Amino acid sequence: MEIRSLISSDYDVLAPRINDWWGGRDMAGMLPKLFFNHFKNTSFVAEEDSEIIGFIIGFLSQDQLDEAYIHFVGVHPDYRKKNIGKVLYEKFFAKVKMANRSVIRCITSPVNKTSIAFHQRMGFVIEHGDKIVDGVSVKANYDGLNNDRVLFKKELE
Numbered sequence: 318m319e320i321r322s323l324i325s326s327d328y329d330v331l332a333p334r335i336n337d338w339w340g341g342r343d344m345a346g347m348l349p350k351l352f353f354n355h356f357k358n359t360s361f362v363a364e365e366d367s368e369i370i371g372f373i374i375g376f377l378s379q380d381q382l383d384e385a386y387i388h389f390v391g392v393h394p395d396y397r398k399k400n401i402g403k404v405l406y407e408k409f410f411a412k413v414k415m416a417n418r419s420v421i422r423c424i425t426s427p428v429n430k431t432s433i434a435f436h437q438r439m440g441f442v443i444e445h446g447d448k449i450v451d452g453v454s455v456k457a458n459y460d461g462l463n464n465d466r467v468l469f470k471k472e473l474e
Contacts, residue, residue: 383417
């Protein structure tokens with residue numbers, strides 16, 4: 318497996334596959350081309366035999382000068398459970414440290430138990446929300462009406 322920086326043309330490869338990678342869920346709208354044009358320096362893809370098998374889209378906060386944010390991460394279903402997500406996160410963490418940032422934030426949906434467990438294994442803590450869903454603290458209506466989210470924070474050493 319090889320990790321490389323994201324390039325704009327990766328959008329053309331990934332955009333048609335995103336919904337399939339999420340089992341048919343409509344996720345493509347969460348990954349507009351602007352991320353591929355404006356956050357290449359802090360976003361990465363994992364490749365095997367020249368095929369993209371995973372990616373991470375992250376950026377340095379423009380307003381919180383000690384923070385970075387992970388917007389979207391995906392691993393091809395056939396390659397899950399092979400530490401690809403972990404390797405991509407570690408690459409992002411290293412980039413964030415080089416930029417002298419110490420906090421990383423991200424969110425997920427309360428129904429995404431796999432994502433919640435992964436982030437906790439990676440050292441993220443769930444921030445206090447305003448309600449509990451299936452035993453997890455969430456921020457109600459974070460992304461609009463009935464779009465609750467689990468908010469994560471990780472402090473880098």
